[in-house]
Amino acid sequence: MRDEALPEDEVIRILMEMKERDFSYDRFFSTMCTRPHPIAVRAHDMFLETNLGDPGLFPGVADLEQRVVRMLGELLGCSNAAGYISTGGTESNIQAIRAARNEAGKKDGNIVVPASAHFSFDKIGDLLCLEVRKAELDECLRADLASVRSLVDERTVALVGIAGTTEFGQVDPIEGLAKIALERKIHLHVDAAFGGFVLPFLEGDWRWDFRVPGVSSITIDPHKMGMSTIPAGGLLFREQECLSHLETETHYLTKARQASLTGTRSGAAAAATYAVMMHLGREGFKETVRYCMNLTHHLVSGARKIGVEPLIEPTMNVVALQVPSPARVREELMKRDWHVSMTREPKRALRLILMGHMTHENIDLFLKDLEDVLRR
Ligand SMILES: Cc1ncc(COP(=O)(O)O)c(C=O)c1O
Structure with missing residues (x-):
């Protein structure tokens, strides 16, 4: 710890610099949390x-x-x-x-x-x-x-x-x-x-x-x-x-x-x-869940178009996609700034959570990258 005080502006500057290093929810498929309301x-x-x-x-x-x-x-x-x-x-x-x-x-x-x-x-x-x-x-x-x-x-x-x-x-x-x-x-x-x-x-x-x-x-x-x-x-x-x-x-x-x-x-x-x-009431939560399920169906139907099947038909907004060499695919996707994770053995697959911060447009971009990675 420092001996002398650091001016507030300087502390805030450091905090902002650090915050900029954090990744953005826009490209997170791996987390079950989201931006708070x-x-x-x-x-x-x-x-x-x-x-x-x-x-x-x-x-x-x-x-x-x-x-x-x-x-x-x-x-x-x-x-x-x-x-x-x-x-x-x-x-x-x-x-x-x-x-x-x-x-x-x-x-x-x-x-x-x-x-x-x-x-x-x-x-x-x-x-x-x-x-x-x-x-x-x-x-x-x-x-x-x-x-x-x-x-x-x-x-x-x-x-x-x-x-x-x-x-x-x-x-x-x-x-x-x-x-x-x-x-x-x-x-x-x-x-x-x-x-x-x-x-x-x-x-x-x-x-x-x-x-x-x-x-x-x-x-x-x-x-x-x-x-x-x-x-x-x-x-x-x-x-x-x-x-x-x-x-x-x-x-x-x-x-x-x-x-x-x-x-x-x-x-x-x-x-x-x-x-x-x-503030949201049951209606508000229904709307959010409907949105997340729409994203889920959009992802699964897009994945099927490029020959990728889910392990099971999704029950909720969590999808496990069967891809060859999932660890390599994940690594390549991470290089393209997509944050995805994997399921455990013996059912290794790409794990994607479709939270309220995701968009249909970003799913389309993700699927293009996935297709490209799978072709290599
Ligand atoms: C089913 C289930 N239980 C428990 C947990 C642990 O929750 P937390 O990370 O909030 O401690 C998780 C986290 O993803 C989860 O999916």
Whole structure:
């Protein structure tokens, strides 16, 4: 650190220089986040100094957080769900499994997740000293129920289903998983970090949320398809009691007990989420999802015209394209300033997320480059 102060203008100049090095969302196909909605940015700025770790000092933003939890609960079929606004999908998944483990009170426990689960579950295994058992996928890349059944035993503390997998945007058979969870009296956690703000606004009757008896907790991230600011994650439990399995005594704060993983935590993202949900309403989110699905169909039909097929017909705005030597193709596309990623073995493919920041024009430019790269 410097000894003398640096004038404000000089500091800002450095910041601007650094910001210019960041890439632009316009060419991002790899991220599940997007530019936040302008009203979310305004709300975030208004509540920048608030700390939800000590909610008695900030009752206004603490109320906003609970209003967001209520709105999310209504969206997911349980208006009195309990929960809080976390830093994102990883924290929500950690906390859901921690609550399940504490409730089960088993030593040397395990969790059963689909092979398509996000890597946050590997962190969870390490942090919570749980064995992570990975169930096979069926031909549509959903959790295979027979494989899940074969992995569950008396030490299983939670089952996990994904509603919107990170690589394929696929939805696991949540009703089938719930049946196993109810039979074996196990906590079923649904990771809808991405799909939580997509599925309720898609055509069709998806059965994956608290409307399915047996679903105990859900992760839903406002900082992905919810267009809130980073870091905004959502964690919801069907039963208030689950939150109490996460609580510790706080000794010196305004509330005697705390259930969140982090202590000091910004209220800004909760306020931003409240603002964007109120402002857009269901109609606004439907419109966004419709736009993202149009982009998705545009990409897939354009890819087919150049002889490239998706691994599965996209369920939501996530596409995995089958190309020869995907690592080389990705590298060439990155050289042309397209930010794309890849799915894991054994289903290596180009992974593309069609977020609200993408345009039909940029998809056309991307497809031209893809065709060119494939011809070489
Ligand atoms: C299904 C799913 N769960 C969890 C996460 C982790 O979320 P975060 O990066 O906000 O911690 C992701 C991230 O993409 C995800 O796709």
